[in-house]
Amino acid sequence: MRKTTSAVTVLGLTALALAGCAQAQDPETSTACGRADGASSALSSVSVEGDFLTETPTIEAPASFHSTGVQYHDQVEGNGAVVTSDEQPVVLSVDFVNPATQESVALSPVPAMTISAWQDMLPGLGDALQCAAEGSRVIAALGETGINEDFGAQLPSYIATDGSDFDLGNVITVIDVDRVYLASADGSLVYNAGGGMPSVVRNDDGVPGITIPNSKAPTSQKTETLIKGDGDEIADGDTVTVHYTSVNWETSSVSSSTWDSGTPTSATLDELPDGFADALKGATVGSQVVTVVPGDSGAATVSVIDVLGVDAQ
The missing domain is CATH 3.10.50.40 (Chitinase A; domain 3)
Known part of the structure; x- marks a missing residue:
């Protein structure tokens, strides 16, 4: 089953997200919306196992993995509603993994929040999820600028346990897109x-x-x-x-x-x-x-x- 102990601790950090164009019904596909696979050669070498939403994902990736910017790859492409606006609320299950240690920590479950609210904590999430569909599993590298500095400063205590050098560019993020809601009434x-x-x-x-x-x-x-x-x-x-x-x-x-x-x-x-x-x-x-x-x-x-x-x- 998906880990919950560390998740509850880290979930408190979502307060960072809470401090400070409507979606068209049933777009054809995320590709029609304009989603392109943003994977680099490094990210395409990453594989993830574990059932969608219910299991803690396990990752195979080069121990030396590093990203300076936002990259993403849809391991599973869903067929539900599509993210077309940063003002849409979404329900996500998010796991942060250090390939060097295989240690992970989860933000799960998280109540529905807009992409904009998520970006207070994870600025790179908007790029990683633009035009992603409900039911998708997205493997992302948010890079050094795609994770809020205050939030990112706390990740090493959970996922950098071997004493090796660590920075936010080492982190791989697995995002299960559980639900995508409308941004506002659209009838x-x-x-x-x-x-x-x-x-x-x-x-x-x-x-x-x-x-x-x-x-x-x-x-x-x-x-x-x-x-x-x-x-x-x-x-x-x-x-x-x-x-x-x-x-x-x-x-x-x-x-x-x-x-x-x-x-x-x-x-x-x-x-x-x-x-x-x-x-x-x-x-x-x-x-x-x-x-x-x-x-x-x-x-x-x-x-x-x-x-x-x-x-x-």
Whole structure:
């Protein structure tokens, strides 16, 4: 089975990633998207064994392996959704291996994060995964500049145990692409007459801005579909991955937003914030809804929710 002891320790380092164009549905292939094999002669000599996602990969590679820049090779090419934007959330299993020692350490499991958020820790990941497909196993050398300096400084204590010289150019990274989600709602716009509901605009990345009308909030929950996606419909018990922004009706101030962290929420409907379950009943992947949930003393919360993906129970 895949190692977990060291993985839990290193997983805490993903805080580095959290501190600081929408995908088209079902592109033909990652090659059609523009993915080219970036392997050098050195990386093409690397072989990896171990079942996708479930086993710690074992590597055969020259002990003297070294890379100064980002290189990658798709050992397995998946046939799922394709990474076309740094703003897409992905679920990855990532193993770092030192060929000289055969020592490895895993970041697994990691919740869905955008490629942009991952790049705070692994700057070279965007190049290595551009146009990669869900279900792929990517063998990558991120080089000395493709791994964050603070994160990279901690790797030797896990994978450089023979006393030999070590730098980040020695590291081989095995990336299993478990899930690729939409960057934002990508369906068709739906006409709504208004009727005292907030208005929503979006920037080029799909991030919503909300304008509250100069009127009192509804006294019961009210929901409108702004964008209708053509993906799977959410079913009871499914885990849904969403981006959302919530604002206070009276102050127009943002109370919470997953867009700010680059980390969408993945949960069942009953685990999401109040009112989301009702708002998302019957919603499909690629949709965006706006819902107003009344609160105590006449206060209300307005939430704009993008449905990025669904994982069946």
